[in-house]
Amino acid sequence: MLIIWKGKGILIILYFIVCFVGSVILGGIFLKMDFVFVLGVACLLTSIWTYLTCEDYYIDRDGNKARLFLEHELFFIPMKVWSYIFLGLSILAFCSVLFNYIASKI
Numbered sequence: 001m002l003i004i005w006k007g008k009g010i011l012i013i014l015y016f017i018v019c020f021v022g023s024v025i026l027g028g029i030f031l032k033m034d035f036v037f038v039l040g041v042a043c044l045l046t047s048i049w050t051y052l053t054c055e056d057y058y059i060d061r062d063g064n065k066a067r068l069f070l071e072h073e074l075f076f077i078p079m080k081v082w083s084y085i086f087l088g089l090s091i092l093a094f095c096s097v098l099f100n101y102i103a104s105k106i
Helices: 011-029 035-052 079-105
Strands: 056-059 065-068
Touching: 011 035, 011 079, 035 079
Parallel strands: none
Antiparallel strands: 056 065
């Protein structure tokens, strides 16, 4: 598979891997949580991490923090949009877990 990125876009894959492994270790092994719930937690953490690191800043001569306008993309999709995509995936995963729990109690 060909991975196309620009700037820090490749870090999105690393963010997801780190969050997924951390969620599996903490939630899947020790707490015996459902895999879909662990996947939802990993997507939520990836969304937050991606959103917080999608912009670059520098300190100008006056000591003010200014935004550096660089493009960070993965598969031609900007990092900020990826954060919303992972947020949507986490919401879908949590809804799936909730509906399966409700269906099992009925």
